[in-house]
Amino acid sequence: xxxxxxxxxxxxxxxxxxxxxxxxxxxxxxxxxxxxxxxxxxxxxxxxxxxxxxxxxxxxxxxxxxxxxxxxxxxxxxxxxxxxxxxxxxxxxxxxxxxxxxxxxxxxxxxxxxxxxxxxxxxxxxxxxxxxxxxxxxxxxxxxxxxxxxxxxxxxxxxxxxxxxxxxxxxxxxxxxxxxxxxxxxxxxxxxxxxxxxxxxxxxxxxxxxxxxxxxxxxxxxxxxxxxxxxxxxxxxxxxxxxxxxxxxxxxxxxxxxxxxxxxxxxxxxxxxxxxxxxxxxxxxxxxxxxxxxxxxxxxxxxxxxxxxxxxxxxxxxxxxxxx
Numbered sequence: 001x002x003x004x005x006x007x008x009x010x011x012x013x014x015x016x017x018x019x020x021x022x023x024x025x026x027x028x029x030x031x032x033x034x035x036x037x038x039x040x041x042x043x044x045x046x047x048x049x050x051x052x053x054x055x056x057x058x059x060x061x062x063x064x065x066x067x068x069x070x071x072x073x074x075x076x077x078x079x080x081x082x083x084x085x086x087x088x089x090x091x092x093x094x095x096x097x098x099x100x101x102x103x104x105x106x107x108x109x110x111x112x113x114x115x116x117x118x119x120x121x122x123x124x125x126x127x128x129x130x131x132x133x134x135x136x137x138x139x140x141x142x143x144x145x146x147x148x149x150x151x152x153x154x155x156x157x158x159x160x161x162x163x164x165x166x167x168x169x170x171x172x173x174x175x176x177x178x179x180x181x182x183x184x185x186x187x188x189x190x191x192x193x194x195x196x197x198x199x200x201x202x203x204x205x206x207x208x209x210x211x212x213x214x215x216x217x218x219x220x221x222x223x224x225x226x227x228x229x230x231x232x233x234x235x236x237x238x239x240x241x242x243x244x245x246x247x248x249x250x251x252x253x254x255x256x257x258x259x260x261x262x263x264x265x266x267x268x269x270x271x272x273x274x275x276x277x278x279x280x281x282x283x284x285x286x287x288x289x290x291x292x293x294x295x296x297x298x299x300x301x302x303x304x305x306x307x308x309x310x311x312x313x314x315x316x317x318x319x320x321x322x323x324x
Contacts, residue, residue: 005033007064009088011056011079012071013037013048016161017093020319021068022049028323036064061086068322069093069124084120091322093124098215105218108324109266110137125219126211127317128152128231132242133219134290134316135309138264139257140220143248146303147226150212153234153241154197155281158313159184164237189235197231206231239281240313247304254295257305261292266316271295279310288316 008025012018018039025032037048038056046053054060056075061067061083069076069092076094083090097103104114105123107130115122125133132152136145156163162184170190173180180188187194198207213227234241262269270279271293279291290311298304311317 003031005031006066007034007036008032009036009038009061009064009067011038011067011069012075013051013053014039014043014046015070016157016314017318018068018070019048020314021070021323024315024319024323030323036060038067058082058086061088064088066091070319070322080121089118090121091124092121093318093322095126095211096123097121098123098125098211099218105215107133107137107219107321109134109264110219111221124318124322125215126208127158127313128154128208128240128242129212129215129219130317130321131240131290131309131311131313132212132244133216134264134266134311135242135261135292135307136244136246137220138260138267139246139248139252139305140222142252142256142260143250145220145222145225145246145248147247148212148216148228149245150227150229151243152229152231153193153236153243154231155236155238155240155313156185156189156233157238158197158240159233163189167235167237185233189233191235193235194233195230197233205229236281238285238312238314239310240317241279241281241308241310243306243308245298245304245306247298247301249303251303252305254297254305257295257307261295261307266290267292269293279308281310284310285312286315287312288320290316 010018037051037053039053041055043053044055067088067090073094073096076092076096103121103123104117156167166184170180201207201210208231209229217225268289268291270291278293284291292309294308296306
């Protein structure tokens with residue numbers, strides 16, 4: 001009862017991540033004295049869980065302690081100066097500020113101390129980056145990670161609430177022999193995989209594929225980290241899966257890797273091939289742990305390890321990480 005109460009707002013409260021943030025604040029008994037839901041003028045006046053949505057504007061940032069950002073880059077960029085002027089701390093889930101040198105990029109299980117360096121803004125990393133870094137950070141603590149070759153298998157809900165609707169719509173239409181024109185994804189996602197997320201950014205790699213290297217370097221304090229990544233959209237509703245082949249400075253045995261991953265915060269070791277136990281999207285959705293398994297030696301490099309991990313990209317990959 002003596003705990004400090006915080007005046008908290010969610011910017012982009014009507015979206016999927018904003019709604020999840022609301023849920024997680026309640027679940028974690030966050031000491032919220034006042035909760036303000038901020039969204040576009042079109043959503044103002046709408047009621048969500050007993051709270052009336054107000055328009056995101058300078059006046060409505062006044063008197064707040066923390067603003068959780070769940071809106072797109074353009075919205076975050078438009079309001080960042082007003083939020084800083086109001087004195088609130090902006091914990092932003094967009095990619096707008098992730099690579100700004102004076103904005104801490106934080107995964108609480110990995111680099112919580114970086115929070116203290118903030119100048120009004122703290123960035124939440126990309127969802128696949130959060131899941132991957134949480135999975136491998138315990139190995140990085142044993143011996144620095146030099147490089148990673150990664151393939152991600154990303155759920156349709158990573159594209160927002162319209163992603164699953166499109167997948168279900170296509171399945172239903174195809175079952176009836178009807179056609180369905182994709183709008184969210186470039187191609188039909190039902191019974192298909194699409195090996196492109198984001199536009200080309202560097203040497204044939206997409207913006208999504210470069211995030212793990214660029215953000216991972218900042219989160220794990222590995223400025224020389226090299227990551228070669230392929231991001232694939234798959235017909236899974238929720239939870240991203242990632243295959244990681246990493247190389248460390250010194251060799252880490254499979255037994256040692258299992259031991260440190262099992263003890264790592266935010267992680268659950270699920271690794272018994274003979275018992276058919278390994279991380280899967282269905283098992284990791286609607287909770288906050290990153291499941292890690294299939295740990296084995298890389299047969300192409302004696303300092304290499306292969307791992308497979310899964311995590312709920314709406315929760316740990318976005319909303320929960322921001323609330324933490």
